[in-house]
Amino acid sequence: MNTATKSYKNWSLQEDDRHILWVALDVPHTTANTLSFAVLQELADIVETIKANTQCRGVVFISGKSSGFIAGADVKEIAAVEDANAAISHMRQVQTLFSQIEALSIPVVAAIHGFCLGGGTELVLACHYRIATNERHTTIALPEVKLGIHPGFGGSVRAVRLLGAIAGMNFVLEGRGVDAQQAKHLGLVDDVVPLRELRRAAAYYIEHQPKVKKMSWVHKIMEISFVRHLLGSLFKKKLAAKVKIDQYPAPYAVIDNWVNVGAVEEKAFAVEAESVGRLLSTTTCRNLLHVFSLQEKLKAAGKEVDFKVQHIHIIGAGVMGGDIAAWCAVQGIKVTLQDPSAEALGSAVARTYELAKRLLKQNHLIQATMDRLCPDAAGDGIAYADLILEAAVENLALKHDIFKKIEAHARMDAVLATNTSSLGLADIGSVLAQPQRLVGIHFFNPVARMPLVEVVRGKHTDKMIAAYAASFVKQIKKLPLLVEDAPGFLVNQIVGGYFAEAFKALNAGESIEVIDAAGRRLGMPMGPLELADQVGLDVCLAVSEHLIGKEAALAQTVLRAKIDKGELGRKTQKGFYVYVKGKPVRSKEKADPQKVIVLERQLFLGLLSRALLCLDEAIVNSIDLVDAGTIFGMGFPPFQGGLLHYAKTMDKQNLAKELAVYRNVPIQEIESSSAWKLLW
Ligand code: NAD
Numbered sequence: 001m002n003t004a005t006k007s008y009k010n011w012s013l014q015e016d017d018r019h020i021l022w023v024a025l026d027v028p029h030t031t032a033n034t035l036s037f038a039v040l041q042e043l044a045d046i047v048e049t050i051k052a053n054t055q056c057r058g059v060v061f062i063s064g065k066s067s068g069f070i071a072g073a074d075v076k077e078i079a080a081v082e083d084a085n086a087a088i089s090h091m092r093q094v095q096t097l098f099s100q101i102e103a104l105s106i107p108v109v110a111a112i113h114g115f116c117l118g119g120g121t122e123l124v125l126a127c128h129y130r131i132a133t134n135e136r137h138t139t140i141a142l143p144e145v146k147l148g149i150h151p152g153f154g155g156s157v158r159a160v161r162l163l164g165a166i167a168g169m170n171f172v173l174e175g176r177g178v179d180a181q182q183a184k185h186l187g188l189v190d191d192v193v194p195l196r197e198l199r200r201a202a203a204y205y206i207e208h209q210p211k212v213k214k215m216s217w218v219h220k221i222m223e224i225s226f227v228r229h230l231l232g233s234l235f236k237k238k239l240a241a242k243v244k245i246d247q248y249p250a251p252y253a254v255i256d257n258w259v260n261v262g263a264v265e266e267k268a269f270a271v272e273a274e275s276v277g278r279l280l281s282t283t284t285c286r287n288l289l290h291v292f293s294l295q296e297k298l299k300a301a302g303k304e305v306d307f308k309v310q311h312i313h314i315i316g317a318g319v320m321g322g323d324i325a326a327w328c329a330v331q332g333i334k335v336t337l338q339d340p341s342a343e344a345l346g347s348a349v350a351r352t353y354e355l356a357k358r359l360l361k362q363n364h365l366i367q368a369t370m371d372r373l374c375p376d377a378a379g380d381g382i383a384y385a386d387l388i389l390e391a392a393v394e395n396l397a398l399k400h401d402i403f404k405k406i407e408a409h410a411r412m413d414a415v416l417a418t419n420t421s422s423l424g425l426a427d428i429g430s431v432l433a434q435p436q437r438l439v440g441i442h443f444f445n446p447v448a449r450m451p452l453v454e455v456v457r458g459k460h461t462d463k464m465i466a467a468y469a470a471s472f473v474k475q476i477k478k479l480p481l482l483v484e485d486a487p488g489f490l491v492n493q494i495v496g497g498y499f500a501e502a503f504k505a506l507n508a509g510e511s512i513e514v515i516d517a518a519g520r521r522l523g524m525p526m527g528p529l530e531l532a533d534q535v536g537l538d539v540c541l542a543v544s545e546h547l548i549g550k551e552a553a554l555a556q557t558v559l560r561a562k563i564d565k566g567e568l569g570r571k572t573q574k575g576f577y578v579y580v581k582g583k584p585v586r587s588k589e590k591a592d593p594q595k596v597i598v599l600e601r602q603l604f605l606g607l608l609s610r611a612l613l614c615l616d617e618a619i620v621n622s623i624d625l626v627d628a629g630t631i632f633g634m635g636f637p638p639f640q641g642g643l644l645h646y647a648k649t650m651d652k653q654n655l656a657k658e659l660a661v662y663r664n665v666p667i668q669e670i671e672s673s674s675a676w677k678l679l680w
Contacts, residue, residue, distance in 0.1 A: 008045075018203065018206075019055050020059075021050065022199075023061050026064025034070065035118075044097050047097060050104065057207075059109070060108075060202040061110045067115075068116070069112045069114055071115055072121075073119040078149075078280070078289065079292075088277035091152040094154075098122065098154050101127065107206050109127060109129045111131055111198050112138065115137065116139070116140045117141050118143060121141060121155060122151055128212055130190055131191045131192075131193060132180035132192055133192070133194065134193065134194055135180075138180045142172050143175040148249075149280060150250050150279070151272070159171050161263050162213075164219035164222060166222070167187070168263070169235055169254065169258065172251075172254050173255070181361070231259075232259035247637070249279065286641075287640060288639065290641045291641060295479060297624060297625075298479040298628055299479065301480045302468070305471050310334060311334040312387045313336045313376070314335060314336070314338065314391060315379070315392055315402055316338075316419075318393070320391045322337070322351055323446065324389065326356075329352055330369050331476040338376050340377065345377065349375060359448075389418070390402050390416075391419040403416070403418075403428060403432055404431050414437075415437065415468050418441070419441060419442055420440065421543050422542050422543045424458070424487070425461065426459055426460065436460050436462040438461060439458070443478075453479065454482075454489050454491060455482050457484055459485065481629055486617055493613070494611050494634065496610055497608075497610035501599075501606035502519070504554060507558060513587050514595045514596055515529055517591040518599035518602075518603055519531075521600045529577070532559075536568050537569045570584075601658075605658060606662075607636075608643065608647055609659060609662055609663055611644060612676065613675070614626060616674055622678075623678060624642075627641065628642070630644075652680055
């Protein structure tokens with residue numbers, strides 16, 4: 001049979017004159033390839049075709065899209081699965097299909113360029129050879145644990161077979177992506193080549209068939225039952241320091257499956273599929289799938305415009321401006337950075353180097369990043385930039401001066417933006433002849449770690465300018481959340497409730513340990529006082545002056561007492577905690593568990609009350625957007641699906657009563673609010 005003549009919707013087959021069959025995936029009308037049911041069905045037919053082709057000398061799986069190889073299974077299809085047995089049977093079929101690929105008598109090569117995730121990685125693990133390009137965006141991962149499941153197409157079994165128990169399990173448990181060099185180092189790919197050499201390298205592997213690596217004796221020893229049990233308990237200990245089994249059961253299941261049956265025997269595949277079948281119906285999995293859909297919703301902002309920033313000019317090289325500059329330079333944008341303080345500029349350059357070293361690793365990429373960052377004390381970059389972002393100290397008069405100068409020198413089509421946390425956009429823009437050009441692009445601290453950026457629409461902001469800002473946020477691989485201009489916007493206003501409860505408790509004599517333990521018990525990555533130290537107590541004060549109505553006086557008293565002593569938090573090595581080598585020194589005393597539980601509820605009510613007020617004030621107009629803000633902007637635990645999603649799991653009547661007591665208002669006031677009606 002001539003394979004070249006067969007046509008498929010998603011795949012294209014081309015047999016060259018060396019009888020190498022190039023099987024390219026290019027799912028139509030999408031930017032990324034996914035392994036949907038339809039794609040897999042066609043693949044099953046292709047495998048039959050290959051088996052029947054006696055001339056074919058080898059097969060290369062490759063992507064027809066320049067963006068990447070395969071982004072994984074289709075998450076929408078996974079989310080729609082309700083019947084565990086149907087899911088298990090689907091996974092078993094795909095496992096059989098991948099095993100058939102693995103068992104082909106001719107060499108099979110995966111030529112990987114761009115992202116290769118989830119099901120895509122499971123497919124390449126079933127190939128005989130893997131070659132990856134050394135491009136920056138080539139990433140290989142099995143990120144299923146982030147969705148509350150684990151690989152189900154044989155990936156968790158084959159990862160251990162190929163990499164050995166330690167590297168293989170870590171690869172699955174962490175769900176983190178590795179670049180091509182790391183993949184080579186792990187033994188996940190056989191070769192790393194430039195994109196232009198990818199096809200040539202794939203053909204070389206088919207024609208020369210280098211020896212396929214067999215499991216080493218060390219790895220074989222790790223497969224012995226009692227060694228598995230021993231290693232399993234070590235894996236669990238390490239995991240327990242990061243996540244709890246009742247909150248994130250999937251990685252624990254990965255360990256149990258391996259401890260129980262290992263990775264060598266065929267039954268490991270059945271165990272893997274059944275385990276995913278069970279996990280699919282857990283609340284954690286459902287919530288994490290919901291979080292995935294929230295992320296997709298945020299990514300929809302700004303898709304109507306095609307706006308790419310080549311050059312950003314940033315004014316202010318402090319904590320935020322410096323880190324934003326570093327992040328943008330790493331993401332490939334030319335940055336001019338303006339600050340009257342040479343020290344601030346020097347520190348920003350040093351931080352950029354550290355970030356580039358950490359994220360990019362290779363010298364030529366680090367050097368290119370540093371070449372893109374240009375300290376510009378005189379502000380010459382204003383005249384050339386596509387986007388000018390002000391991140392100077394939080395002072396209205398100073399920002400007025402800065403924006404007058406920006407408007408006088410910027411290009412007519414440049415977008416003007418501010419990173420202010422607490423000043424109104426209309427107030428800042430009042431000195432502009434064209435206030436419609438001004439938009440808020442509000443980053444969170446620390447910039448490199450926080451995925452969310454609020455795009456703030458002032459009452460004058462042009463719709464198109466807000467869309468450009470959202471598009472820029474996506475360009476630098478962050479999630480844009482469009483919010484209306486109101487004190488504290490969305491996330492800080494909600495976090496304000498968390499701080500207010502903490503300061504109240506502190507003032508009532510509660511210990512720092514109890515307060516922060518309560519925050520962590522709620523699932524937050526940091527207790528409220530640790531968080532205040534991280535943000536900076538001066539910044540918290542500036543925010544609180546605009547935000548916290550009735551609780552403002554108390555918060556300000558607490559914060560001023562610290563600030564007057566020069567204790568501004570982590571940046572001065574002293575705030576609520578003392579910091580040694582950047583780490584807070586904690587008391588050895590154990591927090592009273594009863595007190596922690598009571599305070600946890602107060603912190604939750606503080607957050608919830610503020611979130612509902614934000615909905616009442618229409619800062620955003622949907623529960624989903626509030627939840628996205630809480631997860632990606634303040635680290636509300638993803639396994640709960642978002643603050644309001646979590647609230648909805650509680651008894652409606654009791655919650656209304658609790659909130660009424662918390663706000664000291666009649667229950668009818670809660671129940672008649674528009675936010676309450678939206679929630680239920
Ligand atoms: P910062 O004090 O660390 O840095 C401010 C920088 O502005 C300093 O380096 C200072 O030298 C510089 N500066 C002063 N006058 C200037 C001028 N005329 N031109 C250019 N630069 C000038 O402050 P920060 O924490 O980086 O905050 C900056 C902005 O970002 C503020 O508007 C703040 O509200 C906002 N913000 C802060 C955080 C946070 O957590 N720190 C988070 C989000 C937004």
